[in-house]
Amino acid sequence: MPTTRTFSQAFAGGEISPEMFGRISDTKYQTGAAKMRNFIAKPQGPAENRAGLKFVKEVKDSTKATRLLSFTFNTTQTMVIEMGDQYFRFHTQGLTLQYTAGAAWNSSTNYSIGAIASSGGNNYYSRTGGTNKALSNATHWYLLPAD
Numbered sequence: 001m002p003t004t005r006t007f008s009q010a011f012a013g014g015e016i017s018p019e020m021f022g023r024i025s026d027t028k029y030q031t032g033a034a035k036m037r038n039f040i041a042k043p044q045g046p047a048e049n050r051a052g053l054k055f056v057k058e059v060k061d062s063t064k065a066t067r068l069l070s071f072t073f074n075t076t077q078t079m080v081i082e083m084g085d086q087y088f089r090f091h092t093q094g095l096t097l098q099y100t101a102g103a104a105w106n107s108s109t110n111y112s113i114g115a116i117a118s119s120g121g122n123n124y125y126s127r128t129g130g131t132n133k134a135l136s137n138a139t140h141w142y143l144l145p146a147d
Contacts, residue, residue: 010045011036053080056091060084087145099123099144107132116144 013032023029031045039047059066059082066084073079079092090097101123102116103109108131111117115126117135124141133140 011039011041011047012043012045014041054094056080056094057096060087060089105135117141 010031011033013028013030015036016028016032016034018034020026020029020032021034033041033047036047038050038052040050041047053068061084064085066082069081069083071079071081077092079090079097082089082091099116102118105117105119105124109117110129110131111126111133112129113126117124117126119135123144124135125144126140127142128140130140135141
């Protein structure tokens with residue numbers, strides 16, 4: 001039996017339910033699609049590409065569950081937050097946000113909360129402010145992960 005194909009010029013009917021497949025006389029059937037993958041049907045008839053995600057980087061640990069959460073601060077600042085086992089990573093504009101290595105730790109420097117200091121190839125985040133607080137003290141410093 002020959003196969004007949006019909007070409008649709010409009011998708012104003014959107015994606016139709018399988019229950020509608022036999023209703024060929026219905027206008028929604030005539031202007032609809034069985035499945036629209038990565039497209040959005042516009043009310044005027046055309047179908048346009050759906051905005052999607054771009055591969056930026058492999059998750060930190062593929063053996064454990066990881067979740068991606070989209071975050072929109074405003075119309076120009078958006079990012080994807082990667083949530084994994086005891087970590088968060090932030091991806092925006094096709095890049096992964098990373099901190100810059102801090103200056104070498106010095107006991108006479110007055111560090112504020114959030115400052116980053118480096119020592120022995122490791123970076124530390126200051127949890128408290130002040131001077132002469134040893135990097136080995138977990139109350140005052142947090143060892144940042146390598147990646």
